[in-house]
Structures are given as structure tokens and as C-alpha cells.
Amino acid sequence: MKAISVDNLTRDYGTFRAVDHISFDVEPGEFFGFLGPNGAGKTTTIRMLTGLSEPTEGTALIMGYDIARDTYHAKEHFGVVPEVSNIYEDLSAWNNLMFAGELYGLSYTKRTARAREILDIFDLAEFRDKKVHGFSKGMRRKLTLGMALIHEPDILFLDEPTSGLDVESSLLLKEILSRMNREGTTIFLTTHTLEEANTLCNRIAIIVKGRIAAVDAPENLKKTIQTTQSVEVSLDSMTPRVTEDLAAIKTVTSSRHEGNKLRLFTPYPGDVATAVFAYAGEHHLKILSINTVGPSLEDAFLSIVQKQRNHRTGEMP
Ligand SMILES: Nc1ncnc2c1ncn2[C@@H]1O[C@H](COP(=O)(O)OP(=O)(O)OP(=O)(O)O)[C@@H](O)[C@H]1O
Ligand SMILES: [Mg+2]
Known part of the structure; x- marks a missing residue:
């Protein structure tokens, strides 16, 4: 069974087509990168894959469950770190974790045990009772990630998790993601940092103007140029x-x-x-x-994006 299976997924906003019949699969245990220029449709795709936005057309299966029709079962299998933070400023780190645990239907015993573990992993234990509005960007990002992991999901979706983080925090986050992936978590990552995608991902999809321009291992993408x-x-x-x-x-x-x-x-x-x-x-x-x-992933990315853009422009009446 595929971890994620996307078939002809499409999303229109009025007459504007933000995501245009995209199809791809992600195998269990993969570290999958989802790259593309600003406005390409990455966040729109993640929102559809995680049940926050309804597709205009097409389907997405998460561990075999249709996200639009069997949202409840699909949601048990993944966590999300969204582009815009979903933490409650007025709650403490601990209460945010409790809240996330309740959302996923974890028992009191289970969610308190997981929350303790997560505060330790992310070095947030000393801030457990502090309100989030005093947290730095890196602390917030770690807490958001912790909330996404409270139910130990098989798949983790991350929409630009390292953007705006300092070198050390972003390294720490990447180490955590790498380790989780080695331990079996499937990761779907959106990023603008090509070096990050190059070192972390075993496969990368490049989306341009709502369409998939390429899906391959970073090494193979580089070979195209x-x-x-x-x-x-x-x-x-x-x-x-x-x-x-x-x-x-x-x-x-x-x-x-x-x-x-x-x-x-x-x-x-x-x-x-x-x-x-x-x-x-x-x-x-x-x-x-x-x-x-050799050619860098950045060179490959730019060449693929430009080719696809020209191709698309040529197509317009
Ligand atoms: N709610 C909405 N209503 C109308 N248009 C939208 C909406 N959400 C996104 N769009 C449009 O859809 C396109 C894709 O947006 P999306 O946020 O998915 O891009 P992205 O690839 O995540 O970009 P970025 O790298 O800047 O985060 C953009 O042109 C955007 O303006
Ligand atoms: Mg986005």
C-alpha cells in the first residue's frame, strides 16, 4: 500500500486553477520533497492532502483512506505542520499539547505521557507552563511539530518548517526529521531551501503553475542538466x-x-x-x-521550472 496516493487532484478558486490534475505516489518510509516557486500550488496541495480544503476534482488516499470521504480514518495516520502556525498563543506549551492530544482522541494517560516525551525531545520541558506568546520562532516551530506528532503518526506533512529559523534551530529540526524518517515515518516536506531537499529527500516533485513538472531522486534531477x-x-x-x-x-x-x-x-x-x-x-x-x-539541485530546479513555464506560456491562446 502507498502511504500517499494522489490521482488527478485539482483545485479551482473561482476561475483560477491553483492545482491542475496532479498525480503521484509516496511510498511508506519515503522522505518526499514537494518543491516549486511561490504560488505554484504547494500549500493548496498540502491542504487538500490533509483534509483542510476540498478538491475540485480528483482523489487523495492516505494509507488507503480517501481523505475527502473517510477523513476520520485518514487523519489518524498523519500529522501536519502547516505554513501558518496553529498554536494557541494564550495557552501554555503543555495545554497546547493536551489540546492536540484531545483532538486526536488520545486518552488522558496517553496524551500526558506523549506530551512529556515531546517536551523532552524538543528541549521545551522548562517552558511547559509558559504561555506561547512569549516563545521565539524556533520554540513555536518545535511546539507545532510536537503537536503534529502527539499521536505518533505514520506520515508527517510539513509546509516550509525551517523558514525563518536560525542555522542552529533549522539544523536541529532537520536532524529530528531525519531521525524520524530513519525510524520509519513517511515525510512530505515543502521547502524553498534546495540544499535541505537535496540532503533530506530521497525523491522530489517539482510543481509549477499547479502542474507537476518532474518527480525523481535529486541525483536524477541533476543528471537532466x-x-x-x-x-x-x-x-x-x-x-x-x-x-x-x-x-x-x-x-x-x-x-x-x-x-x-x-x-x-x-x-x-x-x-x-x-x-x-x-x-x-x-x-x-x-x-x-x-x-x-557537478550541476547542483538549484541548477536543475531552475532549468525544470523555466522549461515548464515556457511550455505553459506557449500553450496559452
Ligand atoms: N483561498 C484562496 N483563494 C484564492 N486563491 C488562492 C487561495 N489560496 C491560494 N490561492 C492561489 O493559489 C495559488 C497557489 O497558492 P499556494 O499557496 O498553494 O502556493 P505555494 O506554492 O504554497 O506558494 P508559496 O511558496 O508562496 O507558499 C496562488 O496563485 C494563490 O494566489
Ligand atoms: Mg505555500
């Missing part, structure tokens, strides 16, 4: 003359300055690296650093 390989080099002297010579190396198609480094784009990074070493030797220059850089 092989041509953007490059060699990044930094020499102890980077005069305009040197830069010009390096850019003129055979098979270098274009070059770009990146800080004190020069990035040489080429289909043959090995040959270019050899030529750089030879050039440096000949001109008594020291190589401070040299790296061959």
Missing part, C-alpha cells in the same frame, strides 16, 4: 589576463567570477582541470583551490 558541470578555481594571482587565459581553455563554454574564484563551465571538467594545472605551472602561479562542481 549534465551540461552545467564546471571547474571552480582560485589562483594566488587572478589578474584580468589570467582570467582571460583560463576562460580561453579548450572546451570551456563560459566563465563566471564567484567571489575570488573563477568558475569555468565545461562538459569535460577533467581536461579543464589538467589545463589549469599546466597553466599555473607555466606561469609560476599557485593554485589555492580547485574543484570540479
Whole structure:
């Protein structure tokens, strides 16, 4: 059985089609990334998958239960960290957790035991009786995540959980998600941080203007744009003359300055690296650093999004 099975899911707002017949499956245990530019339809999709918004057309099954028709059973299997926080400012951390536990129908014993565990995991125990309105952004995000986990769901939906978090909090959150996934939780994550998607997700869907433009492993998405390989080099002297010579190396198609480094784009990074070493030797220059850089997920993302946009524009009457 699939953890999530989406078939032709569509959502209209008046005459505007926010999500346009999307279909994909997520296997149990997957860490699935859902990426796309602002306004692409990610939040609208998550809202439909979690029963907060009704599809205009199509279906979504969560662990086999139709979210629109069998919402109660579907909801037992997932937790949500929404884009806009769902915590009660005037309640304490503890009471927010109790409230979430009640919503999921947990017994008093069960929800108090889970709440204690969660406060420990998220390092919030000392704030358990403090009202949320004094909490920092990171503390709120941790509490929201804790509330989504109170009933130990099989699947976790997260809509940009790390946005606005500092480096440390976002690392902590990613570690927690990684660990949960290793322990078996299926994760559906929306993010604008491609590095995050690259390291966490085993598969990524890219949505553009309400349609799925690609679904694949990050490694395969990168392979779709092989041509953007490059060699990044930094020499102890980077005069305009040197830069010009390096850019003129055979098979270098274009070059770009990146800080004190020069990035040489080429289909043959090995040959270019050899030529750089030879050039440096000949001109008594020291190589401070040299790296061959494959296409990044960011390059792949931009290329896929632009292609899909052009395709869609071309389609308009
Ligand atoms: N309640 C609504 N009424 C009308 N239009 C809406 C509504 N909710 C979303 N939309 C529109 O649907 C489109 C998709 O919005 P959505 O919030 O799903 O995008 P998103 O991919 O989550 O973007 P972001 O990255 O900015 O969060 C947008 O054009 C948005 O304006
Ligand atoms: Mg959104």
C-alpha cells in the first residue's frame, strides 16, 4: 500500500486553477520533497492532502483512506505542520499539547505521557507552563511539530518548517526529521531551501503553475542538466589576463567570477582541470583551490521550472 496516493487532484478558486490534475505516489518510509516557486500550488496541495480544503476534482488516499470521504480514518495516520502556525498563543506549551492530544482522541494517560516525551525531545520541558506568546520562532516551530506528532503518526506533512529559523534551530529540526524518517515515518516536506531537499529527500516533485513538472531522486534531477558541470578555481594571482587565459581553455563554454574564484563551465571538467594545472605551472602561479562542481539541485530546479513555464506560456491562446 502507498502511504500517499494522489490521482488527478485539482483545485479551482473561482476561475483560477491553483492545482491542475496532479498525480503521484509516496511510498511508506519515503522522505518526499514537494518543491516549486511561490504560488505554484504547494500549500493548496498540502491542504487538500490533509483534509483542510476540498478538491475540485480528483482523489487523495492516505494509507488507503480517501481523505475527502473517510477523513476520520485518514487523519489518524498523519500529522501536519502547516505554513501558518496553529498554536494557541494564550495557552501554555503543555495545554497546547493536551489540546492536540484531545483532538486526536488520545486518552488522558496517553496524551500526558506523549506530551512529556515531546517536551523532552524538543528541549521545551522548562517552558511547559509558559504561555506561547512569549516563545521565539524556533520554540513555536518545535511546539507545532510536537503537536503534529502527539499521536505518533505514520506520515508527517510539513509546509516550509525551517523558514525563518536560525542555522542552529533549522539544523536541529532537520536532524529530528531525519531521525524520524530513519525510524520509519513517511515525510512530505515543502521547502524553498534546495540544499535541505537535496540532503533530506530521497525523491522530489517539482510543481509549477499547479502542474507537476518532474518527480525523481535529486541525483536524477541533476543528471537532466549534465551540461552545467564546471571547474571552480582560485589562483594566488587572478589578474584580468589570467582570467582571460583560463576562460580561453579548450572546451570551456563560459566563465563566471564567484567571489575570488573563477568558475569555468565545461562538459569535460577533467581536461579543464589538467589545463589549469599546466597553466599555473607555466606561469609560476599557485593554485589555492580547485574543484570540479557537478550541476547542483538549484541548477536543475531552475532549468525544470523555466522549461515548464515556457511550455505553459506557449500553450496559452
Ligand atoms: N483561498 C484562496 N483563494 C484564492 N486563491 C488562492 C487561495 N489560496 C491560494 N490561492 C492561489 O493559489 C495559488 C497557489 O497558492 P499556494 O499557496 O498553494 O502556493 P505555494 O506554492 O504554497 O506558494 P508559496 O511558496 O508562496 O507558499 C496562488 O496563485 C494563490 O494566489
Ligand atoms: Mg505555500
